[in-house]
Amino acid sequence: MFADWNDRRAARRVKPGDGHALQRFRWWQPFSRSLLHISLLEQDGQRHTWSVDVRLGGDSSDGEVRARLYRDGVHHAVARPPAAFPVPGGAIEVATSGYGLRRGHFVGDDGVERQLTPDPASAEGRRARLERRHPLLSRGIGLVSVAVLLVALVLGVPQIVEEVSRIPPVAENLGSFTSPFHLSVGSNIALTVGALVASTERALRLRYHWLLDGGLFDGEE
Numbered sequence: 001m002f003a004d005w006n007d008r009r010a011a012r013r014v015k016p017g018d019g020h021a022l023q024r025f026r027w028w029q030p031f032s033r034s035l036l037h038i039s040l041l042e043q044d045g046q047r048h049t050w051s052v053d054v055r056l057g058g059d060s061s062d063g064e065v066r067a068r069l070y071r072d073g074v075h076h077a078v079a080r081p082p083a084a085f086p087v088p089g090g091a092i093e094v095a096t097s098g099y100g101l102r103r104g105h106f107v108g109d110d111g112v113e114r115q116l117t118p119d120p121a122s123a124e125g126r127r128a129r130l131e132r133r134h135p136l137l138s139r140g141i142g143l144v145s146v147a148v149l150l151v152a153l154v155l156g157v158p159q160i161v162e163e164v165s166r167i168p169p170v171a172e173n174l175g176s177f178t179s180p181f182h183l184s185v186g187s188n189i190a191l192t193v194g195a196l197v198a199s200t201e202r203a204l205r206l207r208y209h210w211l212l213d214g215g216l217f218d219g220e221e
């Protein structure tokens with residue numbers, strides 16, 4: 001029920017495009033822009049390239065993050081993520097997190113999912129190239145990212161809960177909580193930076209977990 005409601009809401013976000021041309025990926029955009037592609041066979045018997053362009057820092061006009069869909073390089077539709085763009089044979093689903101993309105998949109009418117291919121010039125494309133060329137190194141980096149986030153979760157969350165429990169209204173109604181861990185300021189900063197790097201690395205692979213990657217505090221739509 002809730003999944004269907006979210007799907008309908010994502011579909012309602014979609015607005016028609018204005019036909020402008022897709023800009024090529026620039027070398028200075030690796031962490032401010034995500035660009036993904038997929039080739040789909042359409043009713044005319046030809047394959048057409050569908051591209052999703054997301055400016056992660058928001059549009060220059062109003063700061064809103066939007067996903068733009070292009071067909072063969074021509075602007076076809078736009079929506080605020082999470083969004084579901086209807087395309088031949090299914091839909092392209094796009095969602096973001098605080099660290100980048102968390103979803104960029106084609107979901108066929110048969111329910112089969114395919115992740116879109118990152119543009120080679122993008123940060124996601126460079127990360128995918130590392131995975132192809134050095135799979136063992138890539139897997140090791142991925143495991144380290146998960147380990148860092150687990151450590152940050154175990155050590156950081158109790159400290160946050162303790163600080164929140166000290167707020168007078170919370171303490172009066174729920175009582176106070178004492179964290180079993182008390183790290184120095186420098187250690188907490190290092191833990192935070194490590195978690196940011198780890199979540200960013202996972203976002204480059206479109207990996208996301210609500211607990212590990214910040215959804216617990218950021219909220220999910």
